Amino acid sequence: MSATFRSLHIRNYRIWAAGALVSNVGTWMQRVAQDWLVLQVLTAGSGVAVGITTGLQFLPMLLLGPYAGVVADRFDKRKLLMWTQGLSGLWGLVLGLLVVTQQAELWHVYALATLLGLTTAFDAPARQTFVAALVPPDHLGNAIGLNSASFNGARLIGPGVAGLLIAAFGTGPVFLINAVSFAATVVAVGCLRTSELHPFPAAQRGKGQVREGLRYVRRRPDVVVILVVIGTVGTLGMNYQLTTGLVATQVFDKGATEYGVLGSILAIGSLSGALLAARRDVPRLRLVFGAAGAFGVASLVAASMPTYTLFAISLIPVGLSSLTMMTAANTYVQSTTDPAMRGRVMALYMMIFMGGTPLGSPLIGVVGDVFGARWTIYVGGASALVAVAGAVVWVLRRDRLRIRYRLHEQPHLQVLHPDEGAAARDSLDAAGGRAARSAA
Incomplete structure (x- = not known):
């Protein structure tokens, strides 16, 4: 087996990866359907409403991230994941039934997005760190890269399928399919051989565990500078569902199918970046900074494209650079963190990376409504370049x-x-x- 796929020879990881791939396809289908439901069915093309929906989905990550990290460090991640994945499927089922029965209103979407966000806040750090229990330490970087490849391979399939289903049947069946897809992860986790897991030390019950995690990160300037860069890019630059939806509908006058295709094309670059990252053991800081800078440049180029076809093609380097940045940052942080602190550190990582979305999505939605759809991408690209420049200057002066x-x-x-x-x-x-x- 090639170096890129070496973690797949481990039985537990193969089972996990198969279940995750099915679940990820459903997740990407729901993301497209949810934004389309708000943008074209429940509102008159309101970018602000889409931004609020996305913001509510990620707000719990911002508020509960450190506490979710303590839970991930203290409790059995297998059981925790079975609960969080099952609840996520339940929220998709409820929304699907509301849409199919034509009872869905905007506040329903807001409420269910919030519930999904609450569940994801506890799911994310457990899922991010659980991979360390599936493979030996020298395979961790490869396994994280393959996880990203799975997520973005699903992005190749999910948005396109969602676009076709929405065009033919509406958004309701898409939500129902996503609800069923979460069962794949629950079954996969249940089928793992516990005797072959690689457990790491669990945090002991006690006071001040959140503060302990924050102090650990504060003593790691290399982690802090990564958090600054990925936080800026995640907040302002990676609102793909919102930005590509606005550009597709308002600039190029396209429908659901073309909107879904954009997500799949973006995933071509993302999948390539993930597979390249899977070949590395421990990436370097310069790769994180370089990929973030490349993302900024690629985003500015994409926002300037005059036709739908050129815009779609230009999303490939956007996906490649963004996924290289995310995978390199994730692998670096996990592989250099004390195992007993990994849940809390990754919860803080996910809180900053994903939790900034509640702030960024409504802001980007306002930018789109006031200045036009292209500016939603211009702002993200420019902010990435500013963040990278600031991080490099800080490191150069510090050392x-x-x-x-x-x-x-x-x-x-x-x-x-x-x-x-x-x-x-x-x-x-x-x-x-x-x-x-x-x-x-």
Whole structure:
């Protein structure tokens, strides 16, 4: 088996990955259907209403993230995941029945999005860290990359299928299919061989566990700078369902099928980025920063495309760069974090990355309504570039570094420490390694 797929030779991981793929397809179908239901059925094309729906879905992550991390560190992740996945399926079932019976109103969508967000707040850190129990430590980076590949492989299938189903039958059946898809993860978790899991230390009951997690992260400047970058990009730059929906309908006058196709095309780049990331063991900080910068540039280019076809094609590098950034950041943080703190650290990571959506989505919706759909993408791309520039400047000043570029030398780009003379050293990576070792 190639290095890219080496984790799949482990039975428990194969079962988990199969169940997750089915569930992820349903999740992407629901995301498209939910936005389309709000944008075209329940409102007269209101980007603000879509932004509020997305914001309510991610608001619990922002409010409950640290506490959810404590739960993930203290309790059996298998049982926790079975509960959260089952409840997520229940919320999809309720919304599907409301739509099919023509009883759905906007407040129903808001309420169920909030309930799904509450469930996801506890599901996300448990799911993110559970992969460490499925594979040995030297496979962790590969397994995280394959998880991302599964999620984005589902994005290739889900939005396109959702668009076709919406065009033919409406949004109701899509929600019902998503409800059934969550059963795949519940069954997969139940079929795992517990004797072959790789458990890590559980946090002990006690006071101040949330503060302990925050103190741990505060002692890790490499993690802090990653959180700043992914938080900015996640809040303002990665509202794909909202931004592509507005551009498809308001700029290019397209329908549900074309909107779904955009999600699938975006996933081509995302899947490629995930598979490339799966080949790496522990990525470096410079990869996180470089991918975030590339995302900013690609987003600005995509927002400027004059036709639907060119816009769709330009989403491929957007997906590639964003997924490379996300996978590299996730792998770096998990692989350099004390196992007993991993749930809390990843909860904070998910809180900042996904929890910023309640703030960003309504804001981006207002930008779209006031300045036009293209500006929803311009704002995201520009914010990513500003965040990366700020992070690089901060690291350079903190470690008193200087950058040198020589066209006729190898390597061309060197980051030099004042105590090292002419010896090149990538201090962005070394600083992160030092911080990780000192925190361990």
